[in-house]
Amino acid sequence: MGVRLGTVAVTGAAGRIGSAVRAGLRDEVSRLVLIDRAELTAQSPREEIHQLDLRDGEAVTAALAGADAVVHLGGIPDEAPLPDLLDENVRGTHNVLEGARRQGLRRVVLASSNHVTGFYPVGETVTPEMPVRPDGLYGVSKVAVEALGSLYADKFGLSVVCLRIGSFTDKPSEPRHLSTWLSPRDGLGFIRAALTAGDARFVIAYAVSANTHRFWDIAAGADLGYVPLDNAESCVSGSAVNGASAGSTLQGGDRATTEQTLRHT
Numbered sequence: 001m002g003v004r005l006g007t008v009a010v011t012g013a014a015g016r017i018g019s020a021v022r023a024g025l026r027d028e029v030s031r032l033v034l035i036d037r038a039e040l041t042a043q044s045p046r047e048e049i050h051q052l053d054l055r056d057g058e059a060v061t062a063a064l065a066g067a068d069a070v071v072h073l074g075g076i077p078d079e080a081p082l083p084d085l086l087d088e089n090v091r092g093t094h095n096v097l098e099g100a101r102r103q104g105l106r107r108v109v110l111a112s113s114n115h116v117t118g119f120y121p122v123g124e125t126v127t128p129e130m131p132v133r134p135d136g137l138y139g140v141s142k143v144a145v146e147a148l149g150s151l152y153a154d155k156f157g158l159s160v161v162c163l164r165i166g167s168f169t170d171k172p173s174e175p176r177h178l179s180t181w182l183s184p185r186d187g188l189g190f191i192r193a194a195l196t197a198g199d200a201r202f203v204i205a206y207a208v209s210a211n212t213h214r215f216w217d218i219a220a221g222a223d224l225g226y227v228p229l230d231n232a233e234s235c236v237s238g239s240a241v242n243g244a245s246a247g248s249t250l251q252g253g254d255r256a257t258t259e260q261t262l263r264h265t
C-alpha cells in the first residue's frame with residue numbers, strides 16, 4: 001500500500017478502461033478523483049466522485065483542483081458522426097488540458113488510439129514518428145487529441161503522454177487481436193508508467209501487449225519505463241481466434257472499411 005502517485009484524476013472513470021484503472025491504482029494514490037457523466041459511487045474514503053459532462057470546461061477545471069495528474073479516458077471510443085466526435089473527444093480533451101493548465105497539474109495522460117494509424121498495411125511496423133494515417137473519423141478525432149496535447153506541451157509547458165491504446169479486452173476474442181490486444185495488466189502498466197515517467201514533455205507511445213504479431217513499435221513505451229508482459233498468441237492457442245485469418249490488409253481492420261465511415265456521414 002502506498003501513495004506514490006499522489007492525487008490522480010480519471011475521466012471516463014465509469015467506462016471499461018476507467019473501471020480497470022480505478023481498481024488498479026486504488027492502493028497507489030492518496031486520492032482518486034473519478035470523473036464521468038455516468039453515475040458512480042465512492043468505494044473508499046480515498047475516492048472522490050464528480051458527475052459532470054467533459055464539455056463543461058468550468059466544471060472540469062473545478063474537478064481537477066488539487067490533482068497531481070489526470071488520465072483522460074472519457075469520450076466516444078468508436079466511429080461516430082464527426083460533429084459528435086469533435087464535441088466529445090476534441091472539445092472534451094481541450095477542456096481537460098485547459099483545466100490541467102489552470103490547476104497546475106504535473107502530468108496529463110491522454111487516451112489516443114491505434115486508429116490514428118489504422119490505414120497502414122498490416123505488414124508494416126509503425127512507429128510514433130511516422131505520419132498519421134487515420135482509418136476513420138474516430139481516428140481523426142484522436143489525431144486532434146494528440147495535436148492538442150502537443151500544443152499544450154509546447155505552448156504552456158504541460159507534460160503530456162499520449163497512449164495509442166490497442167484493443168483493451170480481458171482476452172483476445174478476434175483474429176485482429178493477435179496483433180492489437182492490450183491485456184488489462186499491460187494497460188495498467190502503460191498507464192502507470194505514463195503517470196510516473198520522469199522526463200516526459202510530450203510523448204506518444206503505442207500501448208499494446210507483447211503480441212508476436214503486433215504492428216507497432218513499443219520502444220517509446222519502454223522509454224517511459226514499461227515493457228509489456230502478455231502475448232495474445234499464448235492466450236488463444238488452439239482456439240478459433242488463433243486459427244482464423246485476420247481478413248483485412250489494413251491495420252485498422254473493419255474500422256478501415258468505407259462502410260464504417262459512410263454509416264456516419
Ligand SMILES: NC(=O)c1ccc[n+]([C@@H]2O[C@H](COP(=O)([O-])OP(=O)(O)OC[C@H]3O[C@@H](n4cnc5c(N)ncnc54)[C@H](O)[C@@H]3O)[C@@H](O)[C@H]2O)c1
Nearest residue numbers: 012014015016017037053054073074075077111165167168
Ligand atoms: N477500449 C479500447 O480498446 C480502446 C482502444 C483505443 C482507445 N481507447 C480510448 O480509451 C478511452 C476509454 O475507452 P473505453 O473503452 O473505456 O470507453 P467506454 O465507452 O467504456 O468509457 C468511456 C467513458 O467516458 C464517459 N464519457 C463519454 N463522454 C463523456 C462526456 N462528454 N462527459 C463525461 N463523461 C463522458 C462515458 O460515460 C464512459 O463511462 C476512450 O477515449 C477511447 O477512445 C479505447
